[in-house]
Amino acid sequence: MKGNMPTMKDVAQEAGVALGTVSKVFNGLPVGDSYRIKVEEAAKRLGYQVNQYARGLRSGKTFTVALIVPGLEHPFFAALAHQVCAALAQRDHRMLVYVTASRPDIEQSCINMVRQNKVDGIIGLTYNPLELDEDLPFVSIDRRLGADIPCVSADNFGGGRMAAEKLLELGCTRLAFLHTGSVNPNETDQRGDGFECVCRAQGISCDALRLKDGDDLELFREFLRTHFNNGRLDFDGIFCSTDLLAWQVRNMLEGLGLRVPEDVQLIGFDGIRRFGGQELYGSTIVQPVQRMAETAVDILLAKDRSTAPALVCLPVSYAPGGTTKE
Amino acid sequence: MKGNMPTMKDVAQEAGVALGTVSKVFNGLPVGDSYRIKVEEAAKRLGYQVNQYARGLRSGKTFTVALIVPGLEHPFFAALAHQVCAALAQRDHRMLVYVTASRPDIEQSCINMVRQNKVDGIIGLTYNPLELDEDLPFVSIDRRLGADIPCVSADNFGGGRMAAEKLLELGCTRLAFLHTGSVNPNETDQRGDGFECVCRAQGISCDALRLKDGDDLELFREFLRTHFNNGRLDFDGIFCSTDLLAWQVRNMLEGLGLRVPEDVQLIGFDGIRRFGGQELYGSTIVQPVQRMAETAVDILLAKDRSTAPALVCLPVSYAPGGTTKE
DNA sequence: TTGTAAGCGTTATCAC
DNA sequence: GTGATAACGCTTACAA
Numbered sequence: 001m002k003g004n005m006p007t008m009k010d011v012a013q014e015a016g017v018a019l020g021t022v023s024k025v026f027n028g029l030p031v032g033d034s035y036r037i038k039v040e041e042a043a044k045r046l047g048y049q050v051n052q053y054a055r056g057l058r059s060g061k062t063f064t065v066a067l068i069v070p071g072l073e074h075p076f077f078a079a080l081a082h083q084v085c086a087a088l089a090q091r092d093h094r095m096l097v098y099v100t101a102s103r104p105d106i107e108q109s110c111i112n113m114v115r116q117n118k119v120d121g122i123i124g125l126t127y128n129p130l131e132l133d134e135d136l137p138f139v140s141i142d143r144r145l146g147a148d149i150p151c152v153s154a155d156n157f158g159g160g161r162m163a164a165e166k167l168l169e170l171g172c173t174r175l176a177f178l179h180t181g182s183v184n185p186n187e188t189d190q191r192g193d194g195f196e197c198v199c200r201a202q203g204i205s206c207d208a209l210r211l212k213d214g215d216d217l218e219l220f221r222e223f224l225r226t227h228f229n230n231g232r233l234d235f236d237g238i239f240c241s242t243d244l245l246a247w248q249v250r251n252m253l254e255g256l257g258l259r260v261p262e263d264v265q266l267i268g269f270d271g272i273r274r275f276g277g278q279e280l281y282g283s284t285i286v287q288p289v290q291r292m293a294e295t296a297v298d299i300l301l302a303k304d305r306s307t308a309p310a311l312v313c314l315p316v317s318y319a320p321g322g323t324t325k326e
Numbered sequence: 327m328k329g330n331m332p333t334m335k336d337v338a339q340e341a342g343v344a345l346g347t348v349s350k351v352f353n354g355l356p357v358g359d360s361y362r363i364k365v366e367e368a369a370k371r372l373g374y375q376v377n378q379y380a381r382g383l384r385s386g387k388t389f390t391v392a393l394i395v396p397g398l399e400h401p402f403f404a405a406l407a408h409q410v411c412a413a414l415a416q417r418d419h420r421m422l423v424y425v426t427a428s429r430p431d432i433e434q435s436c437i438n439m440v441r442q443n444k445v446d447g448i449i450g451l452t453y454n455p456l457e458l459d460e461d462l463p464f465v466s467i468d469r470r471l472g473a474d475i476p477c478v479s480a481d482n483f484g485g486g487r488m489a490a491e492k493l494l495e496l497g498c499t500r501l502a503f504l505h506t507g508s509v510n511p512n513e514t515d516q517r518g519d520g521f522e523c524v525c526r527a528q529g530i531s532c533d534a535l536r537l538k539d540g541d542d543l544e545l546f547r548e549f550l551r552t553h554f555n556n557g558r559l560d561f562d563g564i565f566c567s568t569d570l571l572a573w574q575v576r577n578m579l580e581g582l583g584l585r586v587p588e589d590v591q592l593i594g595f596d597g598i599r600r601f602g603g604q605e606l607y608g609s610t611i612v613q614p615v616q617r618m619a620e621t622a623v624d625i626l627l628a629k630d631r632s633t634a635p636a637l638v639c640l641p642v643s644y645a646p647g648g649t650t651k652e
Numbered sequence: 653t654t655g656t657a658a659g660c661g662t663t664a665t666c667a668c
Numbered sequence: 669g670t671g672a673t674a675a676c677g678c679t680t681a682c683a684a
Contacts, residue, residue, distance in 0.1 A: 057662075275570045
C-alpha cells in the first residue's frame with residue numbers, strides 16, 4: 001500500500017471546493033456542472049484514486065466476492081473461476097480466491113477468513129458440512145447446503161438421461177455406469193440417477209460401479225476385466241460421471257484390446273477441453289460453465305435475496321468427441 | 327457485508343476492558359494474561375472477527391495481493407494461480423484475481439483498479455507495455471517490464487538447450503524448432519534461442535518456424551508438408567515452444583502418417599498435465615510452477631525490496647512423456 | 653501494563 | 669446545491 005496517495009481532501013483543496021462535493025462527484029450524485037468539472041480536473045491532475053477500503057469501511061459495500069474452490073488445477077474449477085471472475089468484472093466486482101483442497105478444516109477456515117474480509121458474498125464449491133453466517137450471502141455450486149442457501153448446478157439428472165438416450169440411439173444395448181466422487185452427497189450424484197432412470201424405463205440392463213474419492217482406481221479395471229470374457233465385453237456403452245474418469249476408463253479399455261468407439265462407446269461428463277481450448281477429451285455431456293457462473297453471480301448480487309431460488313439447474317448439452325459412433 | 331457484526335468496542339464492553347486492550351490482544355502485543363483471557367472469551371462469545379478493511383485503512387497493510395493473468399482457462403495460468411494462491415495463503419495473504427485476455431486496455435485498466443484497492447502488491451503475467459505505479463510493488467512473470475521490476479521465470483534458455491541435448495542424446499540428427507507466441511518479446515522467446523544455440527555448437531542442422539499469436543496454425547502443417555518427401559520427414563526431432571503446440575504438431579504428424587516417437591521425436595515445453603493430474607501430454611521441459619509462484623510471492627512480500635533481483639530464472643527439468651524414445 | 657484519544661479516507665446528515 | 673461535521677472499526681502514540 002501507498003505512502004502518500006492523494007485523498008479526497010487533497011482533491012477538494014486542489015479544486016477549491018468542499019470535501020463533500022468531491023465525494024458526490026465520485027458517487028454520481030447531483031452536483032453543479034462547474035463544480036463537477038473542477039473536481040474532475042483536479043482529480044486527474046493529482047492522479048487521485050478512490051480508496052476502496054475507506055469506502056468499504058464507511059458504506060459497508062466492498063464490491064468484492066469470495067470464490068471458494070477445491071483448487072484451480074482441475075480444468076472444471078479453473079473454467080468456473082475464470083467465468084465467475086469475468087461475470088463479476090462485468091458487474092464491477094472483484095474476486096478473491098480461496099483454495100481448500102476439499103479439506104473440511106480448510107473450507108471452514110476459509111469461511112472464517114472471508115468473514116473478516118467483509119466481502120459482499122461468497123460463491124462456494126465446497127464438499128463438506130459448513131457452518132455459515134446467516135447474513136453473509138452465499139451461493140453454492142453443485143451442492144445443497146440448506147434450504148435457505150441457493151444452489152446453482154448443471155442439470156445433472158437431465159445430463160445422465162441424455163447420456164443414456166444417446167447411447168441407446170447410437171445402437172447400444174448393454175449399458176454400464178461408472179462413478180467416482182465425493183463421499184458427501186451432492187448434485188453430481190444425480191448423473192447416475194438420470195442414467196439409470198432411462199435404463200429402467202427402457203428395460204435395458206445397466207451394471208454400475210460407484211466408488212468414492214480415494215478408492216483405488218484399479219477397482220474399475222477389475223470391474224471391466226470381470227465383464228470381459230472371450231475377447232468380448234458385457235457392455236457396448238459406458239457412461240462415466242466425469243470426463244477424467246472417461247479418459248481413464250478409455251485407457252483401460254484399450255489396454256484390454258478393445259476399440260473405442262467401435263467395440264464400446266463412451267460418454268463422459270463435464271465438457272473439459274484440452275489446454276482450455278476447443279478439443280474435447282471424448283464424447284461428453286457439457287456443463288454450461290459460463291451460465292452457471294453468471295447465474296451464481298446474479299443470484300448473489302441480487303438486490304432482493306429473499307426471492308432467491310433454492311436450486312437452479314441449468315441445461316446441459318451433448319457433444320460428440322470421438323468416443324461414440326457419429 | 328454485514329448489518330451488525332460485533333466490533334472491538336463490543337468485545338471491550340463484554341470483556342470489561344478498554345478498547346485498546348482488545349486491539350493489542352488481536353495484534354499479539356503484550357497484555358496481561360488475565361486480560362487476554364477475558365478478551366478472548368468475550369470475542370468467542372460474540373463471534374467477533376476483525377474487520378480487515380478498517381485495519382487496512384488504518385495501518386496501510388491489506389494482506390492482499392493482486393494476480394493479473396490473461397485467463398484461468400489455460401492450464402499453465404491455472405496452475406500458476408493455484409500455486410500463487412497457496413503460497414500467499416501460507417503467508418497469511420489473500421489473492422485477488424484479474425483476468426485480462428491479454429488485451430492491453432484490460433491489462434492497464436486492471437492496474438488502475440488494483441490501485442484503488444490498496445493491495446500490498448501485484449504479481450502480473452502481462453504481455454503488453456504497462457504504465458506502472460512507482461511505489462506499488464510489482465513482480466512480473468515471464469516478462470521483463472523494466473530494470474526496476476523484478477521478473478520471475480523458468481530457465482527458458484536452459485530448457486531450450488536441454489531439449490536439444492535430449493533429442494541429440496536420443497539419436498536425432500536433423501532438428502527443427504516450432505514456435506508461436508506473443509508478439510511482445512518476453513522471456514519465453516529464449517526457448518528457441520537455447521535450442522538453436524546447442525544446434526549451432528554441435529553443427530547440427532536446425533530448421534525453424536516462428537509464428538505470432540493469431541497466425542494460422544495451418545502454416546505449421548504446410549511447413550511440415552514442405553519437409554515431407556517420399557514418405558520421409560526432413561527431421562527426426564522437433565522441439566515445440568509449448569506443450570499445446572507440441573500436441574497440435576503431433577496430430578499433424580500423425581495425419582501425415584508419421585509415427586511419434588518412432589519416426590520423429592517431439593519435445594514440448596511447460597509440463598502441462600491432463601486434467602491437472604499427473605499424466606503429461608508428451609515429453610516436455612517442465613516449468614517449476616510452484617517454485618516460480620513461491621519466488622514471486624517471496625520477492626513481492628520481502629521487507630526490503632531494494633535488494634530484489636531484476637531477474638530470477640528457475641531451473642527446469644526434462645520429463646519423458648511418450649513422444650520421445652525412452 | 654492499561655486506558656484514552658486522535659486520526660486513516662469515505663460517506664451521509666444536516667444546516668446554510 | 670454546497671460545505672462543515674460526525675461516524676465507520678481499527679491502530680497507535682501517549683498518558684495514567
